Amino acid sequence: MKVAAGKSFLQVEDEGIFQIRTHADGPAGKLPLSEEMLKNWPSGDLFGLSQNAGMGWSPKEMLGPQALILNSHGGIRDPDGSPIALGYHTGHWEIGLLAQTAARELKGMGVVPFAAHVSDPCDGRSQGTTAMFDSLAYRNDASLVMRRLVRSLPTARSLMGVATCDKSMPAMMMTLASFPELPSILLPGGVTLSAKEGEDAGKAQSLGIRFAHDEVSLEEASQTLCNTCASPGGGCQFLGTAATSQVIGEALGMSLPHSALSPSGEPVWYELGIRSARALEGMRKMKLTMGKILTPSALRNAMIVHAACGGSSNLILHLTAIAYHAGLERPGVDDWDEVNKLVPRLVDALPNGPENHTTAQFFLAGGVPELMLKLRDLDLLDLAALTCTGLPLGQNLENWENSPRRSRFRDILHEQDAVNPDDVVMDLSVAKEKGLTSTVCFPRGNLAPEGSVVKSTSIDASVVDENGVYRLTGPARVFHSEREAMQALKGLNDRPIKSGEVIVLCSRGPMGAGMEEVAQITLALKHLPWGKNVALLTDARFSGVSTGACIGHVGPEALAGGPIGKVRDDDLIRIEIDRETLKGTVDFVGTEEKPLSPDEGTRILEERKGHEGMAPDPRMPEDSRLWAALQNVGGGTWGGCVYEIDEIVRRLEASEAPPKNKIQSGK
Numbered sequence: 001m002k003v004a005a006g007k008s009f010l011q012v013e014d015e016g017i018f019q020i021r022t023h024a025d026g027p028a029g030k031l032p033l034s035e036e037m038l039k040n041w042p043s044g045d046l047f048g049l050s051q052n053a054g055m056g057w058s059p060k061e062m063l064g065p066q067a068l069i070l071n072s073h074g075g076i077r078d079p080d081g082s083p084i085a086l087g088y089h090t091g092h093w094e095i096g097l098l099a100q101t102a103a104r105e106l107k108g109m110g111v112v113p114f115a116a117h118v119s120d121p122c123d124g125r126s127q128g129t130t131a132m133f134d135s136l137a138y139r140n141d142a143s144l145v146m147r148r149l150v151r152s153l154p155t156a157r158s159l160m161g162v163a164t165c166d167k168s169m170p171a172m173m174m175t176l177a178s179f180p181e182l183p184s185i186l187l188p189g190g191v192t193l194s195a196k197e198g199e200d201a202g203k204a205q206s207l208g209i210r211f212a213h214d215e216v217s218l219e220e221a222s223q224t225l226c227n228t229c230a231s232p233g234g235g236c237q238f239l240g241t242a243a244t245s246q247v248i249g250e251a252l253g254m255s256l257p258h259s260a261l262s263p264s265g266e267p268v269w270y271e272l273g274i275r276s277a278r279a280l281e282g283m284r285k286m287k288l289t290m291g292k293i294l295t296p297s298a299l300r301n302a303m304i305v306h307a308a309c310g311g312s313s314n315l316i317l318h319l320t321a322i323a324y325h326a327g328l329e330r331p332g333v334d335d336w337d338e339v340n341k342l343v344p345r346l347v348d349a350l351p352n353g354p355e356n357h358t359t360a361q362f363f364l365a366g367g368v369p370e371l372m373l374k375l376r377d378l379d380l381l382d383l384a385a386l387t388c389t390g391l392p393l394g395q396n397l398e399n400w401e402n403s404p405r406r407s408r409f410r411d412i413l414h415e416q417d418a419v420n421p422d423d424v425v426m427d428l429s430v431a432k433e434k435g436l437t438s439t440v441c442f443p444r445g446n447l448a449p450e451g452s453v454v455k456s457t458s459i460d461a462s463v464v465d466e467n468g469v470y471r472l473t474g475p476a477r478v479f480h481s482e483r484e485a486m487q488a489l490k491g492l493n494d495r496p497i498k499s500g501e502v503i504v505l506c507s508r509g510p511m512g513a514g515m516e517e518v519a520q521i522t523l524a525l526k527h528l529p530w531g532k533n534v535a536l537l538t539d540a541r542f543s544g545v546s547t548g549a550c551i552g553h554v555g556p557e558a559l560a561g562g563p564i565g566k567v568r569d570d571d572l573i574r575i576e577i578d579r580e581t582l583k584g585t586v587d588f589v590g591t592e593e594k595p596l597s598p599d600e601g602t603r604i605l606e607e608r609k610g611h612e613g614m615a616p617d618p619r620m621p622e623d624s625r626l627w628a629a630l631q632n633v634g635g636g637t638w639g640g641c642v643y644e645i646d647e648i649v650r651r652l653e654a655s656e657a658p659p660k661n662k663i664q665s666g667k
Helices: 006-010 035-040 043-054 095-108 130-151 168-177 207-212 218-226 241-251 267-285 296-309 315-325 333-342 359-364 367-377 393-401 404-417 428-433 482-489 519-527 598-607 622-633 645-654
Strands: 066-071 083-085 112-117 156-163 184-188 451-453 469-479 502-505 535-538 550-555 572-578 583-588
Touching (some): 066 130, 095 112, 095 156, 095 267, 130 156, 130 315, 168 315, 184 267, 207 519, 296 315, 359 404, 469 482, 482 502, 502 572, 519 535, 622 645
Parallel strands (some): 066 112, 469 502
C-alpha cells in the first residue's frame, strides 16, 4: 500500500470493514459453579472464570489447578518461524515455543495454565550504546513486574519461569525466589548453535576494533557477522552471563538436572519443556515449594559450581540478589573469596580456554550434573540440598551417573565433534595438568578499598610468571567514557593506547552510567596482539565473555568518593594478581619521576579531590538514576544492586523536610 500523508489514511480500501458486530452468542455451555463458590469466592475469582470462558477455555475443564508460566518471549514469529517483527535477540526468539510445549503438557494433566511474558534487552546489542545505561537497572524492573504478575493471579497454585539471557534469567530467579510458599520451577531457554565455519558471538563483537587495526578485511567482517548465530534461538555460545545464569539456576536446584545449556530448538530442548511441566505438577502435589529449595546449602553449592565452571563475574551481583529475595544472608566479598580459593576450575569452555569448547558442547559433555559429580568426588557439595525433582542433590547425581542419557550424550560429543567429554568437564588432575586455575580473584588496595573483581583464570598465560603471578606497573590513561577509551584503543585520537599502560575508566559505576558493561574494551584487548600487555581498571562491570587483566566492580565507585576517581593521567598503577593463591592488589604508587609505596599513595589520594572530569553521564535516564540511588541504599554492587525496602523507607522517613509538591507549587 502506498503511504501518503493526511486524509488518505481514512480512505476505504476494503469494504469488508463495514461487516461489523456489536453482539455475539458467547461461549456455549455453563460454568461448573456451586452454591459454596457463589457465596464465598471473591468476585474476582468468579469473574476470572468468565474471562477464561471468553478466551475459549472449556467450561468443563475450568476448575483444575492453575499454573502461571512467566516467560521472556520477544518478537513476533510467523507460524513457519520467519520473523514478522524481530526480537531483541535470539535468546528470547524461540522461548514462546518452549512455553507452549510446557503449557500443552500441563493442560494434558488437567492443569489450567496461564502465561504472561516480560521481555528483555540484549546486552550484546547494547554494547557501546546508551542502551547500556538501562541494562543492569532493567533486571530489577523486570523482576518487579514479574512479581506483580504473580501476585495478580492469586488463584495460581504453581509457577514456572522460562528465560534465557543476561537479564531475564537473573530477574526470573529473583522472582521465583520471592515466592517461597509456591511450588516453582525454572525452565532455562538454552543456547544457540555455533556456525560450522566462523566465530562465536563473543569474538564477533571485536570485529570493529580488529578492522581498525587491519586484522580483518571488510569482506571477512561482513560474512562473519552474518553467520555468527547459527540458529534462531538460545543464548550465546560462551559462558557469559546468560549461560552462567542457566548453570547457576540448575546448581541451586531450581531447574531439572541437565537442563542448563540445552541447544534451543533441538528435540532435547522441547523434551525439557515436557519434563519440567511434569516436575512442576509433581511439586504441587507433594507441596514442594521454592522456600524448601533455596537454602543456605543451595546457595553455597551454586557459588561452588560458579567457581568450578569459570562463570561470568556478573553472577556475583545476580546470585547475591537472588539470595536477598530468597531471604538468605547475602554472600560478601570474603565469602566469594573463600569459595574461589577452595574450588578449582574444572570446565574448559569459552571464553576461558584453553580449548574454548562451546556451551552446547559443555551440555553434551554432561553439563552441570557432570560437573557436580566431579565436585561431589572432591567432597565440596552439600548433597542433602533439596531440588525441584523432590530428591536431594546426592540422589540426583547418582541417578545421572548411572543414566543412559549421560553416556549417550557424551558419546555424541565424541563421535560428532571429535571432542573427548573428559576434556570439557575434567577431573582435578587433568585440570591441573592443563594449567586451569581458580576462577575469580578480588584485588584490594588503595584504589579498591572495598574490593574489585578480576577473572584471573582467563589472564593470558604468557604474561604470567613461573609462579602464576601477573604483575604490571604502568602509567594510567584516565577516561570518563567508554567511547573515549575505544577511540584511544583504535588509534583514532592524538594519544593511542600503548602496550604496558593501564586504562582507568571511571564514573561508569551505578551512579555514573548504570554500571554499564564495557565488553567492547575487554574484547578489543583480548583480540589485539598487544592487548594482553594492557590492563583495565574500572568501576563498571564486564560481560561474561571478557578475559585478560580486566579489573571491574571497583568499590567504592568514583562518584561515591572512591579513590579510582582521583587517578590522573600518567600516575603509576601497580597491579599484582596471584592466580594460584587468588591474592591481588591494585595500588596507586606515585609517578615514574616520584615512585611511592602503597601507604604513601593512600595518603596522597586522601588529600586529592575527585577528577575534574568526573560526573554522571548526562545521557543517563532518570529511571536509571533512581535505580542507582535506591540500590546504593541496599548495599550497592556488593549487595547485589537490590532494593532494600525497609532501609529505603527508614531513610525517607528520617529526612527532615518532606519533598515539595511540585504540582501545588506550580512546577
